[in-house]
Amino acid sequence: MARLVTVAGLALVLGILIGIGAVSLDRATQSPEARAIKEPDNAQNQNAVVEAPGGRITIRMASAAPTSAPQIGTMAVVTVEKLQVASDGNVEIKLFEPNMLAPNAELFDKVSNGEIDAVWSSPNFFAQRDSVLWLFSTVPFGPSASEYLAWLAYGGGQELMDATFSRFNIKPIVCTVLPPESGGWFRREINTVEDLKGLRMRFMGIGAKVISRLGVETVALNGGDTFHALQSGSIDAAEFSLPFVDVRYGFEKAANHYYFPGWHQQSSLITMLVNMKVWDGMSDAQRAMINNVCGDNIRDSLAEGEVQQVQALQEIRQRGVKVHTLPKPIMDALKASWIQVVKEESAANPEFKKVWESFHTFRKSYAEWRGLGYLP
Amino acid sequence: MARLVTVAGLALVLGILIGIGAVSLDRATQSPEARAIKEPDNAQNQNAVVEAPGGRITIRMASAAPTSAPQIGTMAVVTVEKLQVASDGNVEIKLFEPNMLAPNAELFDKVSNGEIDAVWSSPNFFAQRDSVLWLFSTVPFGPSASEYLAWLAYGGGQELMDATFSRFNIKPIVCTVLPPESGGWFRREINTVEDLKGLRMRFMGIGAKVISRLGVETVALNGGDTFHALQSGSIDAAEFSLPFVDVRYGFEKAANHYYFPGWHQQSSLITMLVNMKVWDGMSDAQRAMINNVCGDNIRDSLAEGEVQQVQALQEIRQRGVKVHTLPKPIMDALKASWIQVVKEESAANPEFKKVWESFHTFRKSYAEWRGLGYLP
Structure with missing residues (x-):
């Protein structure tokens, strides 16, 4: 039986990340923090389940950031929910907090070899594997979001990204964009x-x-x-x-x-990294729904990201x-x-x-x- | 039987728009121009058809711009195709060239009273009805895309837009964003x-x-x-x-x-304007799929729009x-x-x-x- 747990404090966001459990969808109206739910442990031992060709699929996705972390984590929860609604349950993602399915340091290898179906992360988390991953996540003196998206979609960037990740047996889908950090x-x-x-x-x-x-x-x-x-x-x-x-x-x-x-x-790309066999095993409609949700997330995260920084700056100024x-x-x-x-x-x-x-x-x-x- | 016709020349884009026919999907690999197909005339006389609650729905959508017009028209075709794939045919849009279902000047009234299910347009096409529509389409000295999206999603803009259009019995969905025009x-x-x-x-x-x-x-x-x-x-x-x-x-x-x-x-919003009864008659999954596709279109049009202008400027310079x-x-x-x-x-x-x-x-x-x- 699922039970509520308290999620990781923000003090651990982006630092050393601890694990919490899988995120369920039955608290859709609550804040992302309140929605983190621990799944039975046996969920960890099941790989992508497809009921029939084109039929319902269940994907286990490990988040490299706590799902309470603004945007870098919360948008993973949003992704799960949007897919749930749009597919009417046909595409289910079981989302796991950091280090639940495997230590964060092992996520890249495990999604690569198929032990984990998908990982939610910025590619730069794994840049020690190949320095080229920096260029698919965030670049000093780099472009803001729409220029980055333009390079990916029409400047050859996505093809290069696909080629890079295919060496690791992974399909990368850009699924959120973060606005500029502070200096x-x-x-x-x-x-x-x-x-x-x-x-x-x-x-x-x-x-x-x-x-x-x-x-x-x-x-x-x-x-x-x-x-x-x-x-x-x-x-x-x-x-x-x-x-x-x-x-x-x-x-x-x-x-x-x-x-x-x-x-x-100046902008940071957050990705769904999906094991290639899992990706290839989905129907055209399922892959399209994921692509559409991730595109919609980019609209959403662009808008939300801009607004959040405006509010934060006002607060910071007011505090002297x-x-x-x-x-x-x-x-x-x-x-x-x-x-x-x-x-x-x-x-x-x-x-x-x-x-x-x-x-x-x-x-x-x-x-x-x-x-x-x-x-x- | 469907037959191919030549679409309107670009000379008519955005000016006085002529009608061509409905756009079919069976030429998905061809250019938008090549895909315009004339549907049997009786298609014009059928309103939104829902087979069963949550079941397959067919929506007649009139485009106010020729579907060959870069972005303002082509993205309507993209929308139809993305929905076709993601819904596996569950959400079908029959797209009609300008003036096919009704003269462009009458589209707003006809989507309002339910004679047409949906219209693809910039709200400014109808600003003679209410000057507030300018503010939901393009604004002099206005924001670029991500700021505009931020106002809509988190600054109260979408609520105001919904309220404005609900007076006309219309649900507005922002479905494409155009980059800056030239001066x-x-x-x-x-x-x-x-x-x-x-x-x-x-x-x-x-x-x-x-x-x-x-x-x-x-x-x-x-x-x-x-x-x-x-x-x-x-x-x-x-x-x-x-x-x-x-x-x-x-x-x-x-x-x-x-x-x-x-x-x-500086940026222009292109919308799907859906008759409210048609919108309310769809299932949650169908509405979610349309929202996701439109969000993904925004990512897509931002990226494509930026790249197209770069190429065009180079060409214009080269010509002296x-x-x-x-x-x-x-x-x-x-x-x-x-x-x-x-x-x-x-x-x-x-x-x-x-x-x-x-x-x-x-x-x-x-x-x-x-x-x-x-x-x-």
């Missing part, structure tokens, strides 16, 4: 590139490689630890997430200066934090550093080089239109 | 507000009210007539459409100066046209004029005033986030 929290104002030198800063992902070239000592910490380290002064600064997430962690109590823009993460824009010389130095990182990654990984060239060529031709077509 | 073609360079005075310019819609306050004599012409009037010099300038559409009309042969941005139309940005004093004068138009429309129509206030309040709070969050 980070600082205990003191920074005005020059010189001010960055020697700072200890929490920084995750490929952005850490970029900023460390400017003399910043980067450290990897999860959410709760980041807050305490910043508050106590054992670190001087921290990039974390979207303003809406930052404010739920209370970062405005730990530092007084909040910088923009988030040059390291100074909101700054990063000075141009610092932005220029970061950009120059990013170009060096790209050169290194391209030299080290031919796949990275190939995808980067597609991405970069597309962006160059897009730049004129972006500059001309849109109001300043 | 227009000019036979001579314009450098000052003074240069606009006395120009004869093709200009449609609410933007015409704005620019005419600066001394421009606006004229309403369809596509083919606009091209010839501009080439012959009987008009001095013309706003028309997106660069991708403009170049298919060959406007680069009629004028040498192409101006940006399209201040009058000078591409300009409108000088700031002209943009400032147009914006001041727009504020006057808003005051007049608000005074004349309480509904316009109410929706404008929601829209404007949302945009003010969004402005800080847009300025901070995104790379310059």
